[in-house]
Amino acid sequence: MSFTLAIVGRPNVGKSTLFNRLVGKRLALVDDQPGVTRDLREGSGRLGPLRFTVIDTAGLEEATDESLPGRMRALTxxxxxxxxxxxxxxxxxxxxTPTDRILGELLRKRAPQVILAANKAEGRKGEQGFYDAYELGLGEPLAISAEHGIGMDDLLRALEPVAERFEDATAIVDVDLDEIDDSVNEEGEGAILPPGRPIQIAVVGRPNAGKSTLVNAILGEDRLLTGPEAGITRDAIAVSVDWDGVPFRIFDTAGMRKKAKVQEKLEKLSVSDGLRAVRFAEVVVVLLDVQIPFESQxxxxxxxxxxxxxxxxxxxNKWDLEEEKSHKLNELREAFGRLLPQLRGAPMVMVSALTGKGLDRLRAAIVxxxxxxxxxxxxxxxxxWLAGQIADHxxxxxxxxxxxxxxxxxVKTRPPTFVVFCSHPEGVPDDYKRFLVNGLRRDFDMPGTPIRLYLRAGENPYKDRKKPNVTALDKHKARRVRD
Structure with missing residues (x-):
């Protein structure tokens, strides 16, 4: 069992930058604006021979009420x-700072062990702040630079005594985030799923549709930050869960608004992170608000x-708020078939993330x-099947x-992709291709999943064979057979 390292501190001290360095990739959003991170983000950290779980946290602030900063503090x-x-x-x-002193007292009381580090210590500007850190009374501070990788050897030495308390701290964990991400590339291709490999899900939708609340309901705990404010989630947060015996890895993404409304750099980064989660996912759950469903976004x-x-x-989502459920259900199904014909037959599940109703049907639909x-x-x-289709149409x-x-x-799965060899592929109209795709969906029970169908020119199997050398004797024998 490896140990867990939580990176804490007030906003904008470089926690996400250090998190990205320890996990070896840019998983967490980084920006000069303070308070970018709001949720807890876990990753597989690596430092020298050590392997451990690292948690990036929101900036600790003095708020303790039910405001957004207060809820962020509770998560941290x-x-x-x-x-x-x-x-x-x-x-x-x-x-x-005064906030650092308050947080130092908090950690002294609650944390089992604290390692103090003065980040951004490169150059002369960081020298005085490094020496000031001694006054916090948390032991000798480390001088590091998360951005430039300075002081990582000192951090390794500080973590080695922690690792010695855990038997397998130097072993790579069983389910590595790198293995999960690399097994499905952005073109959707991948090998056969290894045993125990989780199904990867991305929950996407407009802001305030209830994505984080839905993920919390699946987890059975308040793992992600939620609230009435729109756009609380800023980056794609991955959580693992065993959902009724099936392992899942769920990506909660930031709400996606219309491109024209996305102006701030931070929101652009959030949307880009959500798009990346969609590309790495295997199943995308598009979450709608029952009160304003099927908007253009x-x-x-x-x-x-x-x-x-x-x-x-x-x-x-929010099906519990709907009064005329039967009428609304018929209305939604009609709109779904009309507005999204490319997803004809895809499952549509009514859920309430707040009450947990419909989650069993959602799980079955995902599987x-x-x-x-x-x-x-x-x-x-x-x-x-193709011969029958040609005979009928x-x-x-x-x-x-x-x-x-x-x-x-x-030719491949994920998604199912087919090739038809024919004499004049350029002459096959699009409506006939759609006819074949819809037939595949219907006759092979593939509702809703994307199907790729390509037409290729078929080759003459005899075109490369040489003509036989027919002699006069052969012609004479052929005439005698005819006679």
Whole structure:
């Protein structure tokens, strides 16, 4: 079992920058604006031979009420309680502030062990702040620079005694975030799922649709920051959960507004992080608000997931607030089929993230969509099916040229992708391609999942064979046979 390291400190001292350095990739958003991080973000940290879990936290502030800063502080305090060691960062260029003193007292009382580090200590500007850190009474501080990698050897030496208390702290953890991300690339291709590998889900939607509340309901705890304010989540937060016996890794993403309304740099980074989560996901849950469903931005988000080749499940949230449920259900299904024909047959589940109603149906829909997304059909079945389709509805003959569909095969899964070899692929109209795709959905039980169908020119198997050398004797024998 490896240890857990929580990085804590007031806003804008460089916690996310250090988190990114320890996990070896830019997972957390970083900006000069203070208070970028709001949720707890976990990652697999690596420092020398040590392997551990590292938690990036929101900046600790003095607020203790139910305001947004107060709720952020409560989440950070929770991380302090669950961590084996806390790395308390101060800004060496600013020195020790009154807030740092308050937080130092808090950590002294609640944290099992505290390592003090003065970040941004490179150059002369950080020298005075480094020496001021001694007054906090938390032991000898470390002089580090998360941005430039200075002082990482000192941090390693400080963590080694912690690691000695854990038997397997130097072993790589069983489920590594790198392995999860690398196993599915942005084109949707991937190998067969290894045993125990979690299904990756991205929960996307407009701001204030209830994405974080839904993820908390699945987890059964208040793991993510929620509230009435729109746009609380700023970056894609990944959490792991065993949901009724099936392992999942769920990405909670920032709300996506219309592109014209996204002006601030930080919001652009948040949206970009959400798009990355969609590309790495296997199933995308598009969360709608039942009171204002299928706005243009919802349609764009669903279309984005389809174009990225991800399995899609539509979840309609706040169903507990709807009074005329039967009428609303019929209305939503009609609008879904009309506005999103490219996702025809995709499951639409009514849920209430606040009460937890409908989560069992949502889980079943996600597992089914993931199974279909990984489905493979044998070439023999495909060609028998293709022969039947051609017999019932032969392709058109543009300009009097008959198009022959000769052979069909599935070239990959995730999403299911098929190639049909034919005589004149450029002459096959789009509506006939849609006819074949809809037939595949119907006859092979693949509702909703993106299907890719490509037409290729079929090759003549005899074109490279040499003509036989027919002699006069052969011609004479042929005439005698005819006679």
């Amino acid at each position: 305090e929770r991380a302090v309680d669950m961590a084996d060691v806390c790395l308390f960062l101060i800004d060496a260029r600013v020195g020790v 919802d349609l764009r988000i669903a279309d984005l997931a389809e174009r990225e080749g991800r399995a899609v499940v539509v979840a309609v 089914k969509a993931h199974s279909v997304w990984n489905a493979r059909i044998s070439t023999a079945r495909l060609n028998r 032969p392709p058109p003959a543009p300009g009097g040229r008959r198009i022959r569909l000769r052979y069909m095969t599935q």
